[in-house]
Amino acid sequence: xxxxxxxxxxxxxxxxxxxxxxxKDINVDVRKGEIVGxxxxxxxxxxxxxxxxxxxxxxxxxxxxxxxxxxxxxxPREVTHxxxxxxxxxxxxxxxxxxxxxxxxxxxxxKNRGFAALxxxxxxxxxxxxxxxxxxxxxxxxKDMTVNVLSQGVRKLLDIAMAVVSEPRILLLDEPTxxxxxxxxxxxxxxxxxxxxxxxxxxxxxxxxxxxxxxxxSRVLAFYQGEIIADMSPKKALADAKVQEFVIGTRH
Amino acid sequence: xxxxxxxxxxxxxxxxxxxxGAVAPNWIVNQLMFGFSRALAILGLLxxxxxxxxxxxxxxxxxxxxxxxAILDIQLGVTDVFVRLLGGACLAGLAGFLVGFIMRNYRDxxxxxxxxAISMVLYGIIVKTxxxxxxxxxxxxxxxxxxxxxxxxxxxxxxxxxxAIVSALLINFYLKTTIGRLTTPIRDNxxxxxxxxxxxxHAIHLKYTMSAILAGGAGALMAMSLGQVxxxxxxxxxxxxxLVFITILSGPGNVIAPFIGxxxxxxxxxxxxxxxxxxxxxxxxxxxxxxxxxxxxxxxxLISKLGRSTS
Numbered sequence: 381x382x383x384x385x386x387x388x389x390x391x392x393x394x395x396x397x398x399x400x401x402x403x404k405d406i407n408v409d410v411r412k413g414e415i416v417g418x419x420x421x422x423x424x425x426x427x428x429x430x431x432x433x434x435x436x437x438x439x440x441x442x443x444x445x446x447x448x449x450x451x452x453x454x455x456p457r458e459v460t461h462x463x464x465x466x467x468x469x470x471x472x473x474x475x476x477x478x479x480x481x482x483x484x485x486x487x488x489x490x491k492n493r494g495f496a497a498l499x500x501x502x503x504x505x506x507x508x509x510x511x512x513x514x515x516x517x518x519x520x521x522x523k524d525m526t527v528n529v530l531s532q533g534v535r536k537l538l539d540i541a542m543a544v545v546s547e548p549r550i551l552l553l554d555e556p557t558x559x560x561x562x563x564x565x566x567x568x569x570x571x572x573x574x575x576x577x578x579x580x581x582x583x584x585x586x587x588x589x590x591x592x593x594x595x596x597x598s599r600v601l602a603f604y605q606g607e608i609i610a611d612m613s614p615k616k617a618l619a620d621a622k623v624q625e626f627v628i629g630t631r632h
Numbered sequence: 633x634x635x636x637x638x639x640x641x642x643x644x645x646x647x648x649x650x651x652x653g654a655v656a657p658n659w660i661v662n663q664l665m666f667g668f669s670r671a672l673a674i675l676g677l678l679x680x681x682x683x684x685x686x687x688x689x690x691x692x693x694x695x696x697x698x699x700x701x702a703i704l705d706i707q708l709g710v711t712d713v714f715v716r717l718l719g720g721a722c723l724a725g726l727a728g729f730l731v732g733f734i735m736r737n738y739r740d741x742x743x744x745x746x747x748x749a750i751s752m753v754l755y756g757i758i759v760k761t762x763x764x765x766x767x768x769x770x771x772x773x774x775x776x777x778x779x780x781x782x783x784x785x786x787x788x789x790x791x792x793x794x795x796a797i798v799s800a801l802l803i804n805f806y807l808k809t810t811i812g813r814l815t816t817p818i819r820d821n822x823x824x825x826x827x828x829x830x831x832x833x834h835a836i837h838l839k840y841t842m843s844a845i846l847a848g849g850a851g852a853l854m855a856m857s858l859g860q861v862x863x864x865x866x867x868x869x870x871x872x873x874x875l876v877f878i879t880i881l882s883g884p885g886n887v888i889a890p891f892i893g894x895x896x897x898x899x900x901x902x903x904x905x906x907x908x909x910x911x912x913x914x915x916x917x918x919x920x921x922x923x924x925x926x927x928x929x930x931x932x933x934l935i936s937k938l939g940r941s942t943s
Contacts, residue, residue, distance in 0.1 A: 457829055457831055460829040467922050472823055474820040474821055475820055475821070476816060476819075489814075489825075489828040489829050497809060497810040497830075498811070499809060500805070501810045546828070
């Protein structure tokens with residue numbers, strides 16, 4: 381795996397807001413199939429990094445290449461079309477619609493590009509796919525419930541399921557377990573990671589919970605004041621002095 | 633999942649109404665013509681409303697449609713009903729497409745009032761321009777249909793009802809397509825729609841242009857049914873208000889709702905005016921309040937409840 385060309389190459393990324401430096405000297409290579417954990421204290425630049433990769437924020441300078449295609453300058457829509465999806469720290473779903481409707485519109489947008497958007501949405505093919513995703517993300521029992529009445533955990537599952545229906549090659553999860561109870565978090569992550577592994581999606585996820593990081597990631601990127609201070613295996617990272625001081629130590 | 637019988641109901645209902653019009657007294661045929669003409673504009677506002685957008689200025693497109701008919705008639709001597717209708721709808725559609733580049737960037741009250749502003753500019757121009765009829769407007773000749781000048785209004789009624797049926801069927805289909813389904817999602821969460829890969833601006837632009845075409849067609853048909861146009865009954869902001877009123881009265885639930893809502897409005901206004909010439913606004917306003925308090929889903933929610941309890 382190490383010999384293969386990186387799927388995502390980030391070079392010298394810089395983002396400033398006036399005098400504030402939100403990200404600096406960010407250099408990252410991500411290979412296909414990796415599950416990368418992004419850790420760091422609040423304000424360390426994790427979400428900023430995710431937002432730059434997904435086109436929500438434009439970097440001040442630097443480059444982000446996805447499979448050789450330059451992403452800098454592209455908006456969220458174009459980045460999605462290129463094959464990178466994301467989920468959100470606070471789930472971004474359609475709150476007055478049911479779980480099934482949410483997934484259906486996500487599928488339809490992903491599959492009916494261009495003039496196909498003028499075809500009837502509820503095709504048997506898409507309905508089958510929808511039910512398949514509902515099952516894989518353990519959402520069957522919530523199918524006909526409006527998002528408004530659902531718990532944060534179910535909303536987050538839905539949020540992730542909606543991000544993967546476009547069959548992205550890279551998925552960025554922004555704090556998937558935030559807002560999820562301690563008892564639920566492992567079960568939740570098992571469902572998510574299992575489904576993503578099945579689809580061979582490369583995953584980058586922002587996480588505060590070191591137990592989750594230890595258990596699910598193959599590699600850790602530790603952020604501190606806009607810079608990456610560690611890029612190593614989770615075992616090494618959690619034992620690293622700088623990571624302990626600046627990331628884990630400042631957690632609470 | 634419930635089966636959608638809307639298109640069947642539209643088709644059968646429409647044909648029955650056309651047959652009924654042949655034997656119905658004149659005043660009923662007139663009410664139906666006015667109601668169905670206006671309902672086309674409501675159909676467009678329904679699509680916008682589902683998307684979370686309320687325009688308080690669609691009299692702009694309604695008036696453009698109506699005045700196009702007047703100009704075609706008076707300046708160019710065009711009498712054919714279809715040329716007039718298409719002329720009105722296309723001109724309004726073109727205007728809607730151009731204005732849409734601005735409107736798609738605005739939401740909520742800004743969207744509502746920016747539309748008002750544009751409609752009042754047109755109102756001002758027409759009122760001040762002698763050659764556009766100023767405050768008096770124009771009288772319009774009864775249209776010819778396939779080259780034949782009809783003696784009664786019934787053939788025009790058939791045309792209007794047919795256009796209403798076709799529009800309802802088209803919009804009903806549109807609302808089932810992927811882009812047509814992008815109403816509630818846009819209202820709920822625009823960021824998510826973008827991240828799913830669809831441009832919210834493009835979706836809103838299309839819906840806005842569609843609503844302009846429908847409002848233009850509505851104005852054109854209304855001008856021909858009334859036989860006259862004038863700024864106060866076609867472009868003034870009160871006309872935009874009426875359109876919003878009927879949209880809420882109808883409810884967003886189904887494409888049939890605008891047609892029922894518009895008819896109820898016509899009848900309500902006519903009777904309120906006869907009953908209390910000086911207080912008719914009070915009756916209309918009271919009805920509005922009643923709907924908002926007791927039927928937030930509009931008249932359609934009554935019908936869908938009835939439908940559910942019988943089936």
